[in-house]
Amino acid sequence: MLAPFKQATPLLDIIEAAGFEAYFVGGSVRDSLLAREISDVDIATSALPEELKAIFPHTADIGIQHGTILVIYNGEPYEITTFRTESGYSDYRRPDEVRFIRSLKEDLQRRDFTMNAIAMDKTGELIDPFNGKQAITMKQIITVGDPDERFGEDALRMMRAVRFVSQLSFTIEERTLAALSHMPHLLENIAVERKLTEFEKLLVGPSNNEAISILVQTGLFNYLPGLSGNGDCVSRMARCNLVGLAKAELWALLIHQIGLNDREANGFLREWKLPLKQIKQILKTLYWLRYRLNNEWTRISAYDAGKEFMVSAERLLQRLTKLKTSSEAELFKVFDQLPIKSRSELTLTGADLLSWFKEKPGPWVNHYLRLVEEKVLTGEVANVKADIREWLDNCNLKLEKD
Ligand code: ATP
Ligand code: MG
Numbered sequence: 045m046l047a048p049f050k051q052a053t054p055l056l057d058i059i060e061a062a063g064f065e066a067y068f069v070g071g072s073v074r075d076s077l078l079a080r081e082i083s084d085v086d087i088a089t090s091a092l093p094e095e096l097k098a099i100f101p102h103t104a105d106i107g108i109q110h111g112t113i114l115v116i117y118n119g120e121p122y123e124i125t126t127f128r129t130e131s132g133y134s135d136y137r138r139p140d141e142v143r144f145i146r147s148l149k150e151d152l153q154r155r156d157f158t159m160n161a162i163a164m165d166k167t168g169e170l171i172d173p174f175n176g177k178q179a180i181t182m183k184q185i186i187t188v189g190d191p192d193e194r195f196g197e198d199a200l201r202m203m204r205a206v207r208f209v210s211q212l213s214f215t216i217e218e219r220t221l222a223a224l225s226h227m228p229h230l231l232e233n234i235a236v237e238r239k240l241t242e243f244e245k246l247l248v249g250p251s252n253n254e255a256i257s258i259l260v261q262t263g264l265f266n267y268l269p270g271l272s273g274n275g276d277c278v279s280r281m282a283r284c285n286l287v288g289l290a291k292a293e294l295w296a297l298l299i300h301q302i303g304l305n306d307r308e309a310n311g312f313l314r315e316w317k318l319p320l321k322q323i324k325q326i327l328k329t330l331y332w333l334r335y336r337l338n339n340e341w342t343r344i345s346a347y348d349a350g351k352e353f354m355v356s357a358e359r360l361l362q363r364l365t366k367l368k369t370s371s372e373a374e375l376f377k378v379f380d381q382l383p384i385k386s387r388s389e390l391t392l393t394g395a396d397l398l399s400w401f402k403e404k405p406g407p408w409v410n411h412y413l414r415l416v417e418e419k420v421l422t423g424e425v426a427n428v429k430a431d432i433r434e435w436l437d438n439c440n441l442k443l444e445k446d
Contacts, residue, residue, distance in 0.1 A: 045168045046076050052085050055117055055124070056166040062099050064091035065148060066124075067163035067171065074159045077180050078212065087124045088163065090146045096124055111144055127151035133197040136233040149173050156194065156201045157208070158186045183214040191223035199230035203242035206258050210249025216258070224262040231267035236317045239268060243316075247294045256282035270302070270312040277302045284363050292322070293356050296329040297363065306331070332357035337365070341375070343382055343421045351379050383420055383427055391429045392416050400433065412436070 045053075049068055059066035070086040089096065093113050097103050102116035111126035129150050132140030145151065148163055152173060155161040162176040170177060179186050185205050187194040195202050202224050205216055216224065231239070246255045259265040260279050266272045281301045286294065295318075299309045309330060313323045332349045336357040339345065346354060354375045362369040370378075384390055394409045416432055419425040425435045 046082060048072065048082055048085050049076070049164070049168075051120070052087065052117075052122060053166050055087060055115065055122055058099060059087075059089050059091055059096075059124075060166075062091065062095070064089055064095065065146075066091070067148060067165055069125075069152070069163045070155075070160055073162045073164045073170075074176070074180065076164075077162070077177060080212075084123070087122060088127055088148070088151055089124055090127055090148070092126055092144055096126075110142060128154065130154050130197070136196060136199045136230045137235070137238075139197070153188055155188055156198075156204055158188055159184075159208075159214075161188050179217075183212070184217045185209065185214050185220060186217040187220050187223070191220040192226060195223050195227055195230065199227070199232075200234050200238050200242065202228065202231060202262075202264060203234075203239055203246070206255050206262075206264065207242045207246040207249065209258060210246045210252045210255035212249075213251040213254075221258075221262070224258075224264065228263040228267055231264060236269060236315070240316055240318070243268065244291060247298075248291050250287075252286050252294070253282050253284075256286075269315040274302050286363070289359065289363070290356070292325045292329050293360055295326045296333055296356075297360055299326070299330055300333060300360075300364070328353055329356045329360075333360045333364075336361050341370075341378060343378075344418055346375075346378050347382055347385070347417075347421055351376060354379065383423065384417070387413065387417060389427070390417055390420060391427050392432045396429065396433075400436070 049072070052068070056066040056068075066087055066089040068085050069088040072082045072085040075082045091099065093105075093108050093111055096113050096115065100115045100117065104114040104116075106112055106114045106123070111128050113124050115122045115124050126144045127146060127148060127150065129143050129145055130139030130141070131143070134140055148171060152161040152163060152171070158174040158176040158179045160176070161172075161174050163171040165171065174188050185208050187201070187205075205220065205224065208214055209216060246252065246259075249255060256278060259268070259271075260275050260282065265275060265278050271278055278298075278301070281298050284297065284301075286297075289297065295313070299312060302312070304312055306327065309327060310323065313326060318326070332353045333356070335345060335349075341354065349357065355372055358369050358372075358375060361367060379385070390413065392413065394405075394413065397409050397412050398405060416425065416436070419435065420427045420432075425431055
């Protein structure tokens with residue numbers, strides 16, 4: 045048994061000693077059968093949340109209405125979920141009723157795909173009533189039960205199916221795939237935040253090309269923010285070589301394929317409800333990609349972009365064009381040879397300018413700093429305070445004091 049399971053086994057012992065059942069379930073069991081690295085293990089139990097709280101002294105309610113409790117054991121957090129069934133999905137996304145139950149089989153039955161509906165006991169024995177292990181061997185994504193029904197209950201499962209294609213390089217079983225094409229519109233009912241989680245996992249997965257093709261082929265893309273009606277652009281994305289691209293690069297590439305301008309790109313990313321920090325990073329990646337599509341790197345643009353964005357822009361350029369691109373080492377060389385790498389390395393400061401020119405602070409300070417920065421970068425002026433002063437005195441600049 046893998047180390048994370050071994051480490052969590054005492055929890056199963058403790059729950060069983062209190063007279064309840066407990067098993068490892070979900071993604072960690074699936075991933076261990078696939079010999080993929082596993083991080084956190086999920087535990088399912090017949091004990092009710094209140095019963096778990098009576099067993100373990102350190103717990104936190106993280107989703108108690110769904111039956112999930114966080115148990116801190118030996119300083120490590122573990123998510124333990126009470127067996128449950130769900131019923132009555134009148135809004136295609138949330139069960140009207142969650143009922144705690146004592147039967148493992150019923151709990152496994154409410155899970156999305158057969159590969160995710162396998163339980164493992166503390167000895168490593170599998171409880172696999174839906175033949176999940178076989179599906180894993182055949183690398184197939186199959187819903188537990190009727191696919192139309194299961195996607196109708198919770199439409200997010202459709203996105204999950206496609207993201208597992210990307211992550212695991214599995215195929216979607218025929219009937220399950222047909223169901224995706226029947227009801228992509230049900231995705232309309234799903235909150236953007238939940239779509240985003242699955243879409244980002246899909247973007248960065250090793251079989252992302254295949255998964256993006258499936259989004260087009262099934263019509264699911266029409267119900268994702270900003271992609272509706274852009275099937276051709278999304279298809280173009282699916283035909284790009286996406287191997288080894290980072291998340292921000294993939295977003296930037298997608299936006300580029302759709303052909304959005306900067307303002308539209310910002311709106312698109314906000315519609316997806318991405319965090320502002322990530323939006324900034326993606327827009328910057330896009331900016332430098334578009335710069336690079338039309339220009340070579342100069343000392344000034346290398347300085348402005350910085351190493352990280354130079355590498356991203358070059359990598360994307362290589363996927364989009366037949367232009368000769370530079371290796372990471374070549375780009376680093378250009379950057380490392382710059383006379384200054386950031387404004388803090390400039391010997392001139394805003395305070396120097398204020399004292400030399402006896403002017404009130406204003407935008408002119410930044411304007412001058414930028415001017416000097418550029419001259420230092422191109423080598424026209426040395427990064428020596430006296431030289432900079434002399435150059436400024438000689439060039440008779442008109443101050444913009446407003
Ligand atoms: P990951 O490795 O990305 O965490 P996972 O399969 O563990 O994949 P989670 O979202 O962590 O996915 O969910 C844990 C388990 O809960 C799943 O394996 C599945 O059994 C069940 N599950 C999650 N989401 C759904 C859903 N929308 N419908 C039915 N079952 C679900
Ligand atoms: Mg998980």
